[in-house]
Amino acid sequence: MNAPDRYEKFVVPDGLKKVAYERDTKVPNAATFTLQREDHTMGNLIRMQLHRDKHVMFSGYKIPHPLEYRMLIKVQTDGSKTPIEAADGALKDLQDELNDIREQFVKEAERQQPEAMIF
Amino acid sequence: MASIRKTYRRTPKVELRSLTEESCEFVLSNTDVSMANALRRVFISWVPTIAIDLVEITTNTTVLNDEFIAHRLGLLPLVSSRVKEMKSPFESGEDDDWTDVEFHLNVKCTGDDTMDVTSNDIQCDPRHPDVRPVTDPEGKGILIVKLRKNQELNLTAIARKGIGKDHAKWSPVATTFFQFMPEIHINQALMETLTLEQKQEWIDSSPTKVFRLNPITRQVEVENAEAYMYDGECIAKAEELGKPGLVDIHQRQDMFIFKVESTGALKPDAIVVMGLDVLLNKTHDLIESLETEAQSHAAQAGGLDS
Numbered sequence: 001m002n003a004p005d006r007y008e009k010f011v012v013p014d015g016l017k018k019v020a021y022e023r024d025t026k027v028p029n030a031a032t033f034t035l036q037r038e039d040h041t042m043g044n045l046i047r048m049q050l051h052r053d054k055h056v057m058f059s060g061y062k063i064p065h066p067l068e069y070r071m072l073i074k075v076q077t078d079g080s081k082t083p084i085e086a087a088d089g090a091l092k093d094l095q096d097e098l099n100d101i102r103e104q105f106v107k108e109a110e111r112q113q114p115e116a117m118i119f
Numbered sequence: 120m121a122s123i124r125k126t127y128r129r130t131p132k133v134e135l136r137s138l139t140e141e142s143c144e145f146v147l148s149n150t151d152v153s154m155a156n157a158l159r160r161v162f163i164s165w166v167p168t169i170a171i172d173l174v175e176i177t178t179n180t181t182v183l184n185d186e187f188i189a190h191r192l193g194l195l196p197l198v199s200s201r202v203k204e205m206k207s208p209f210e211s212g213e214d215d216d217w218t219d220v221e222f223h224l225n226v227k228c229t230g231d232d233t234m235d236v237t238s239n240d241i242q243c244d245p246r247h248p249d250v251r252p253v254t255d256p257e258g259k260g261i262l263i264v265k266l267r268k269n270q271e272l273n274l275t276a277i278a279r280k281g282i283g284k285d286h287a288k289w290s291p292v293a294t295t296f297f298q299f300m301p302e303i304h305i306n307q308a309l310m311e312t313l314t315l316e317q318k319q320e321w322i323d324s325s326p327t328k329v330f331r332l333n334p335i336t337r338q339v340e341v342e343n344a345e346a347y348m349y350d351g352e353c354i355a356k357a358e359e360l361g362k363p364g365l366v367d368i369h370q371r372q373d374m375f376i377f378k379v380e381s382t383g384a385l386k387p388d389a390i391v392v393m394g395l396d397v398l399l400n401k402t403h404d405l406i407e408s409l410e411t412e413a414q415s416h417a418a419q420a421g422g423l424d425s
Contacts, residue, residue, distance in 0.1 A: 006285050007209045018408035021416055035405065041160040042401055048153035052127035084413045088406065093128035095402045097154065101131050102395040105145070108135035109388040 009069050012036045021084060030058070030076035031083035038071045039063065046073055049090040055080050129154075141380065143387035147297070148374040155297045155375040161394040162295045164283035167207070168199040168384040169220065169250055171288075173277040180270045191263050192224075192276050193288045195238050196253045196382040200389070205280040220250045220278040228266035236263045236272060250278065253383030291390050293380045299370035301347045303329070309365050310339050317360060324356035345376065 012018050016036050024030035035042065043061035050059035050073075058076040075083040131150040137143060147155060174189040181188070197220075206216040223242040228234040237260030238252035252261065264272065283290030313321065315332075318339055322330045330353070331342040347368065357365035381387045 010282065010284050011209050017412060019405060019412050021409075021412045033409070038401075038405075039160075041157045041165070041398075042405070044153045045157040045398075048151050049127070052129075054127075084409065084416075088409055088413075089124055089127070091402050091406045091409065092124065093126050095399065095406065096126070096128050097131060097150070098395055098399050098402065101133055101147070101150075101154075102392060102399070104131075104133035105135065105388075105391055105395065108133055108145070109138060109392075112135055112138045113388075 010037050023083075024074075024076075027076060029079045029083065030074065033073045033075070033083075033087060035071045035073065037069050039069075040071075043071045043073065045094060046087070046090055049094050050075060050086060052093075053086055053090060056086050059086075138388055141383065141387065142378065143391065144376065144378050145391075146300075146374065146376055148300075150373060150375075152372060152375075155377070157398060158377070158391075158394060159295055159297055161397050162292050162379060162390055163290055165397045166291045166385070166390055166393045167202050167205075167280050167282050168289050168291045168382075169197045169202055169205065169278050169280055170286075170384075171195065171197070171222065171276045172279040172281065174274055175276075176272075176274040178271050178273040181264050181266055181272050182270075183264050188264060188272070188274070189276075192274075193286070195241075195261055195263075196384040197278055198249060198251055198253055199291070199384040200386075201247070201249060202280055202385070207280040207282075210280075218279060220244045220247050222276040222278065223274070224263075224276065225273045226266065227271040228268055231268055234266040236266060237261055238263065241276075291382060291385045291393075293382050295377070295379045295390075297375040297377045298345075299372070300374035300376060301344045301349070302369045302371050303341045303344045303347065304367040305330075305339055305341065306365055306367070307338065309362055313360065313362065321353065321356050321360065321365070325353045326350060329353070 018036050020034040020036075022032050022034070024032060040063070043063070047059050047061045050056045055078050056075060057078055059074065061071055061073045063071050073087070075086055077083055077086050081089075129150050131154070132148045134146040134148070135143065136145055147158075171192045174185075174192055176185045176188070179185055179188065183191075204217060206218050208218055210216075211218050221244045224236070224240060225242070226234070226236050226240050239258070239260035240263075241252055243251045254260075266272070281289035310318065315337060318332055318337075322332055322339060325347070327346040327348055327350075329341065329343060329347045330339055332338075333340050349368075349370075353366055354368070357363060379387045379390055381390060385393070
């Protein structure tokens with residue numbers, strides 16, 4: 001009856017931003033990003049990538065409620081870069097890494113079956 | 120954003136071990152558990168396939184009720200090699216987007232014997248004959264319902280593109296998992312304090328064939344580290360023999376053995392590549408939205424925002 005539509009889980013509704021940024025008022029160089037319609041898949045990936053950045057002092061993610069399809073990432077830096085720059089860098093590093101994995105996998109798959117690739 | 124960016128990226132390595140029509144195995148190394156787990160999650164619930172979503176039943180005199188049959192139809196894997204050309208109902212904007220594939224099923228049992236209605240009885244959409252239920256090597260088809268004499272089933276089913284996040288019927292994998300590469304070190308000095316019988320006894324304590332006795336050197340060697348099931352039997356045996364620390368077993372945190380088993384909807388290599396594409400799209404979208412968000416904040420603060 002009042003069940004939400006199934007696509008609510010992965011379609012960002014009109015008027016909501018995919019990524020919303022909010023500076024932390026009590027902690028210096030800290031911010032919270034609200035990612036709409038994302039889950040542990042990207043949450044943990046981004047959090048761990050941020051941990052590799054030595055200018056990031058804290059990064060963590062949470063899903064405040066299982067029926068609200070949003071994920072929060074908190075980032076605190078040492079001040080030499082903004083949380084936005086850190087998050088942007090982490091995402092770009094992940095993009096490079098994923099491209100690398102994709103390229104290697106496609107090459108390996110072509111080596112094993114040269115004719116039948118569809119990509 | 121800064122033009123010169125210091126990267127903290129990893130340099131992963133991929134080694135494909137086997138690739139068949141229904142499964143593939145590869146080793147992903149020099150990366151983090153979070154990457155392995157993101158890939159696993161994406162294969163299960165974000166790679167799109169085609170599955171029956173709407174069923175209109177005109178006659179159903181079978182023993183199974185309408186919902187039961189609709190559910191069973193939904194779970195049939197459909198060949199989804201053309202899923203990239205399709206749009207799901209909420210992605211589609213234009214009228215000429217391809218969203219639906221229509222199937223018909225009209226069966227009636229006339230003989231005295233029980234009749235099996237299988238996926239082979241489904242009539243495919245003449246506009247898209249390549250979207251059809253997957254076939255098994257024996258060609259028996261997937262059983263939907265059994266009919267008695269004079270029972271009848273007539274229905275129209277509409278298949279759509281979707282993802283496993285929405286409903287598990289759209290998941291392209293039967294199972295997908297990764298395993299941490301085990302790292303096994305035998306304390307050879309301590310091992311030499313055992314008699315040959317004790318060595319053999321210890322080797323046999325492992326339920327899977329992990330260790331072997333070298334007949335020439337009479338030393339215990341690791342035969343197949345990957346066979347180790349983290350059961351701890353050989354560690355318990357070492358303690359029982361009064362030799363704790365005989366073997367040291369760790370899970371490597373940077374090397375993963377992946378196995379992807381397809382339902383038949385997509386080729387296993389296609390699942391992996393499409394999964395990576397999904398993750399790439401996600402990161403791309405996030406970078407874009409993050410940068411617009413950063414710009415709007417910078418504009419708001421008049422450039423004062425650090």
